């Protein structure tokens with residue numbers, strides 16, 4: 001039962017330690033790879049101190065490219081992607097995401113926040129296919145075209161890849177009491193909102 005955990009992180013020094021520490025408590029044989037996507041803060045140092053292997057990209061290439069770079073270092077066939085800004089992660093969340101893949105019941109799981117915070121629950125209720133929490137088989141992930149170009153469109157591109165195939169199965173799993181920091185909380189209202197609009201634009205290009 002081996003899992004490669006990939007955590008793309010762009011300036012996430014506030015939250016990355018807790019995420020890595022919780023992943024460390026999960027029952028799998030795992031390699032934990034934090035991909036610091038051109039971070040300008042101490043993400044690399046704190047992730048390393050928390051016990052992750054850190055891949056430090058010299059400049060920011062966007063989430064899709066960061067995930068692919070992490071996958072290229074991954075040892076195992078089952079991949080678990082987690083965002084670096086999660087608040088309230090527990091090992092049970094990790095198990096809920098990984099078990100359906102281990103049991104052969106799906107080729108990808110998508111985690112949906114529940115009872116975390118109203119705003120983040122609501123976002124995932126209406127667009128569960130955007131969630132950054134997911135487990136997937138490496139061979140399938142690497143078949144998705146234009147991962148590098150996708151940036152925040154990566155989850156939409158992945159989901160689309162599954163929808164285009166009759167043989168690939170997705171299972172949605174609920175992740176109780178989990179939330180994440182919203183862009184406005186990380187960057188302030190104005191910059192956060194601008195980044196949100198940019199993200200929606202990047203996603204829109206991959207929703208077909």
Ligand SMILES: O=c1ccn([C@@H]2O[C@H](COP(=O)(O)OP(=O)(O)O)[C@@H](O)[C@H]2O)c(=O)[nH]1
Nearest residue numbers: 008009010037062063066083084085182183
């Ligand atoms: O250029 C980027 C933008 C984001 N991220 C990471 O991707 C995850 C999801 O991004 P973000 O938190 O901005 O998305 P939100 O949850 O606000 O939609 C986080 O771990 C980010 O640090 C990244 O690696 N590169």
Ligand SMILES: O=C(O)[C@@H](COP(=O)(O)O)O[C@H]1O[C@H](CO)[C@@H](O)[C@H](O)[C@H]1O
Nearest residue numbers: 083120123124130131132152155182183
């Ligand atoms: O759920 C959403 O609408 C967005 C934005 O979340 P917030 O409004 O910042 O809580 O969050 C996700 O979307 C991105 C694109 O798919 C993912 O990369 C993030 O991991 C995910 O949190």
